[in-house]
Amino acid sequence: MASISLKYKSKQGSLTAPGDVDPGAMIPIATVTVGSGGASSIEFSSIPQSYEHLQIRGLGRSTIADTNDFAIIKFNSDSGANYTYHYLRGDGTSASAQGSGYGTSDYLRSAGFISGANATAQVFGTTIIDILDYTNTNKLKTIRTLTGKDANSNNADGRVYLFSMLWGSTSAITTITLTTQANWAQYSSFALYGVKRAGA
Amino acid sequence: MPLPSTLTPIATNTLSSATASVTFSNLPQGYTDLVVVINGSTTVDENYLLRFNSDTGSNYSDTRITGNGTSAASERASNATYIRFTAGTHTNTGVFIVNIQNYSNSTTYKTILSRHNIAASNVGAYVGLWRNTNAITTITIFTSSTTITSGSTFTIYGVKAA
Numbered sequence: 001m002a003s004i005s006l007k008y009k010s011k012q013g014s015l016t017a018p019g020d021v022d023p024g025a026m027i028p029i030a031t032v033t034v035g036s037g038g039a040s041s042i043e044f045s046s047i048p049q050s051y052e053h054l055q056i057r058g059l060g061r062s063t064i065a066d067t068n069d070f071a072i073i074k075f076n077s078d079s080g081a082n083y084t085y086h087y088l089r090g091d092g093t094s095a096s097a098q099g100s101g102y103g104t105s106d107y108l109r110s111a112g113f114i115s116g117a118n119a120t121a122q123v124f125g126t127t128i129i130d131i132l133d134y135t136n137t138n139k140l141k142t143i144r145t146l147t148g149k150d151a152n153s154n155n156a157d158g159r160v161y162l163f164s165m166l167w168g169s170t171s172a173i174t175t176i177t178l179t180t181q182a183n184w185a186q187y188s189s190f191a192l193y194g195v196k197r198a199g200a
Numbered sequence: 201m202p203l204p205s206t207l208t209p210i211a212t213n214t215l216s217s218a219t220a221s222v223t224f225s226n227l228p229q230g231y232t233d234l235v236v237v238i239n240g241s242t243t244v245d246e247n248y249l250l251r252f253n254s255d256t257g258s259n260y261s262d263t264r265i266t267g268n269g270t271s272a273a274s275e276r277a278s279n280a281t282y283i284r285f286t287a288g289t290h291t292n293t294g295v296f297i298v299n300i301q302n303y304s305n306s307t308t309y310k311t312i313l314s315r316h317n318i319a320a321s322n323v324g325a326y327v328g329l330w331r332n333t334n335a336i337t338t339i340t341i342f343t344s345s346t347t348i349t350s351g352s353t354f355t356i357y358g359v360k361a362a
Contacts, residue, residue: 026206028362031232057233057359059301059308090265090325092276122309122333126301146299146313148327152261152278160263160274160313160327187307191232191361193206 025196027051033189038063042178044192047134049172051194054131058190059124060114062180067119067157068149071112071127074105074177075141075167085110085165091156102168110163111178112147117185119157124188125149134173141167207235212355218243221342222354229304229335231358236339238296240352245290246343249282250298250328252310252336256281259331266324282342283328285314290343294318303336310336 032042047054062069085108086099100108114125127147133139148160167173178190208231213222227234238248251260258279265274266287277284285298298314314326330336341354 026359028206028360031361057299057301057361059311088265088272088325090263090272090274092263092274095265095267095272095274097272120309122307122331123329124308124311126299126311126313126327128299128313146315146325148263148311148313148325150261150263150276150311150327150329152329152331154276154278158261158263158276158327158329160265160325162265162325187305189302193359193361 026055027194027196029192029194031189031191034184034186036186038183038185040179040183042184042190043175045175047174047176047192048194049135052133052197053195054134055193055195056129056131056176056190057193058188059126060112060180060188060190061119061124061185062114062116062182063185064116064180064182065118066116069114069116069180069182070109071114072105072109072179073111073129075169075173076171076175077177078167078169079104079106082168083108083165084168085163088162089159091159092154108165110165111145113149113159113161114180115149119151123149123151131173137170137172140170141173206360208358208360210356210358212353214353215348215350217350218347220347221340222348223338223340224356225338227337227339228358230360231304232302232361233359234300234303235357235359236298236300237355237357238341238352239293240354241293241349242290242343242346243349244346246346247284247290248286248296249342249344250285250312251282251340252330252332253334253338254340255330255332260328262326262328264324264326266322268322283312283330285312285326285328286316287324288316288318288321290318292318292320300336306333306335309333
């Protein structure tokens with residue numbers, strides 16, 4: 001039986017100085033918070049290729065003249081019909097599911113359920129996106145998303161979603177772009193984290 | 201030079217006896233998000249519930265989706281005095297992970313995203329809202345009338361953005 005000791009695998013090899021501490025397995029890479037003028041997109045570029053997975057955590061609101069909107073994610077600026085998705089949705093009344101073959105990310109809109117301009121001002125949608133094995137050039141890229149917005153209302157303005165999305169490319173992900181169907185509103189904020197592989 | 205820590209354990213509470221509630225107070229405000237990880241059960245089948253800053257007003261709401269192996273369902277609670285973040289048969293041990301996003305900002309209402317897995321019962325996902333812009337300094341987890349089982353574990357982590 002093959003075995004491996006995991007005792008020191010979470011430690012960095014270079015931790016020698018007395019003041020050094022184990023930084024853990026999740027490292028903050030960058031944060032974008034939208035200012036008073038809004039923003040057409042939120043972009044993380046030149047993403048380090050030294051992690052195993054990525055996670056995006058954030059809250060968002062768009063300027064669309066509606067109560068709800070969806071966040072859109074693109075990888076490496078690919079606007080082609082190279083994305084597929086499935087989701088499970090709860091709207092407070094019923095559960096439903098949907099899926100799609102390859103389409104554009106603009107059409108699929110599967111990176112977050114967020115507020116539009118007509119929602120109560122302080123209500124933002126939140127989302128947690130896991131991007132697995134993002135540097136692997138042998139696999140198509142899979143992401144999963146937990147997202148939702150609750151509005152203390154009895155209509156479909158409150159929803160929770162579980163998304164799975166595929167980007168049909170084996171390219172390593174170096175750029176992530178988040179948009180809405182309009183612009184990002186002030187105070188929208190998204191943070192990118194890297195999740196280290198063992199021994200890294 | 202070490203990289204900055206992101207997922208930092210703040211406190212852990214392993215119950216040595218059945219307890220009505222678990223409270224994390226004086227939460228540090230230096231993180232971006234909080235994550236509460238629970239492995240536990242209740243002595244009688246009831247949901248785990250959540251309040252912030254000891255606010256007992258009708259300022260909470262939640263929307264959930266659950267699946268019990270046969271069917272999926274969705275429910276909502278509005279103008280509630282707590283956020284529900286579990287469902288199912290809670291006398292069976294489950295895993296509950298609660299993400300509390302941007303808990304320290306003073307601009308937005310506070311939203312949680314949660315997942316629960318009770319292998320013997322069901323799975324679910326939740327979004328919950330606290331209609332208050334105050335920074336969250338205290339989190340109380342409780343059940344409506346019963347107790348949380350001895351041995352249940354509660355750990356809260358801070359997630360710090362760049």
